[in-house]
Amino acid sequence: MAVLIKISIGLAMFVYLISGILYAVGLKTRHNQLFQAAKLAAITGVLANLTALVARTIISGRLPLTDGYEFLISFTFISVLLYLLYEKMSQSKTSGAVLMFIAALLLASVFILMPHQHGAYSPLMPALKSPWLTSHVLTAVIAYSAFTLGAALAAVQLVKKENNEDINVYRAAGGGFVMLSISIVLGGIWAEQAWGTYWSWDPKETWALVTWIIYAIYLHVYRSKGWKGSNANLMVVAGFILVLFTFFGVNYLLSGLHSYG
Amino acid sequence: MGHVFNNMFKISSSMKTGVALLALLAVFSAVGSSILPDRFYHLLLFNALLIMLFINLGLCTFNRCLKLRKLLAKQTDIIKQLRQWGLLILHSGLIFILIGGMINGWAGHSGTVKLAEGERALITRDKEGEKVTLFLEAFEIELYENNMPSQYLSRVSLYKGDRLEQQATISVNHPLQYEGIKIYQQSYGSMVDVTIEGQGQVDTFTAQEGQLLDIPGSSWQVKVFKYIPDFDPAYGMESKSIQPNNPRIIYSVYQDKVLMGVGAAPFGERIEIDSAAYVEFNGLKSYSVLKVKEDPGLPYAGAGGILFMLGAALAEINIFAKPRKSTDSKMAEE
């Protein structure tokens, strides 16, 4: 099983990368077949990614939502899935390259930071045995994925100096914000049950709050004069960088209650 | 005068001020968590900022409440009406969360109690001054097949005066609740029963790990350093497993505060330190560490959290509405 998981993730990473390249070349040359191939690669990647998640669920006997490793592969899976849905609905393919490169990088970080974890899992420590925790992590994964999509859209808008998709940046960031809000409240409920404090200003909580505030500010100002367009999009990109910092920086550089995953 | 007041109200209730305060809060949190991770959030500066945000949110939400009828009448679309409700609920939720936090800051408190099996501790006094006590019947650790802990359980009885009020099992993620008090399983540890003999005088203690004991009539001291349930020299001071396969007490011996030796003793063995100085470790008592918390703000924060989640979902429900190209710009004005 561990080998299957490792191969699936390696394959997913590889085809996400190929897909990203195809999307990028497609943008330059405007060949529709390239976009078709890119989408096919992305779908292959999503299926491989899903295989890894299912295999992990089978060996551990619980949803793959408990440690940093599982978070990353779920996060990548939902991000690409959301992108494919978005592409289907909007018929726009301009952000595919950025998104697929991010997905490939996220999976690459699994190989760099956690090379031995594919089949490794340990039984849950008592504090982690809570349905609140599972729902907290699930909503966080969805929020992060929506922010990833939002950032990919916003980055393209910034580079191309366009604003025809600002409404979709708003939808992704707004949806991510709702999910992050729900996630933070669920996390608070869990912490209250497990540790007796719903908010303890540990580094992870603090940085999640900072991230959440950036998106709250974006939602308040994105349609006011000085902020419409690039400045607002810049905030969505900055928010995404904070999302990554909250995950990688806090998990691997700082410590706290959340340092186990 | 009235006009100054009016301006002040406008500024302190404006969304611009709110956004500026939010930005400050983000900067302060980020910087504070790096430079003063333990103390920052208790600083007056930081709490003043939260109170200002609270006032601003309160005024702003109050304003919107007054305008709600007008705002709703303007919208014919059900999604946009829901959005107005959502915005109100969302911001009210935040206000409740801040209220809950402030009440906890002023009136809440928490502490820990260490209880060995068969011990009793005072938890609080009720309004009439009667003692509320907690009695630990048993403390257990449940294990997975690979011997990692899967749950810590404290079987307790809660008394008011002499009257038994509640019997419960407290475990991680399952606190006990009793009239505004919550008791959580926080941690555990072991204490060691020790007999010490010096110049014919015999003393018994229940010592905590790290405790230093004087041997009567001598300049010797014994430190009960650590209990190791599964001792193996290859593992040093770490236990091979958490099961008591080879239980030992690591102890150290001092003379006139100078370390003279270290040993790993089994239970029930009389150890000779000097001609007339002996120590014996008789047995182990595990204790449970429980967190006792009283937070009168919790219901407010909890209600706020629920309102906030609900409101956020309603306020952003418009992201699922199909944007028609021509209305994109219009939508962006609301």
Ligand code: HEM
């Ligand atoms: C503490 C954190 C806050 C959060 C998380 C928050 C969240 C939100 C969200 C998600 C929206 C909807 C935005 C959209 O979808 O376009 C919103 C709108 C709004 N917020 Fe806040 N808010 C906060 C603080 C404040 C403060 C302090 C004020 C004002 C004093 C304020 C005033 C408003 C107003 C007036 C709107 C309506 C904007 C519009 O319809 O154009 N908010 N808020």
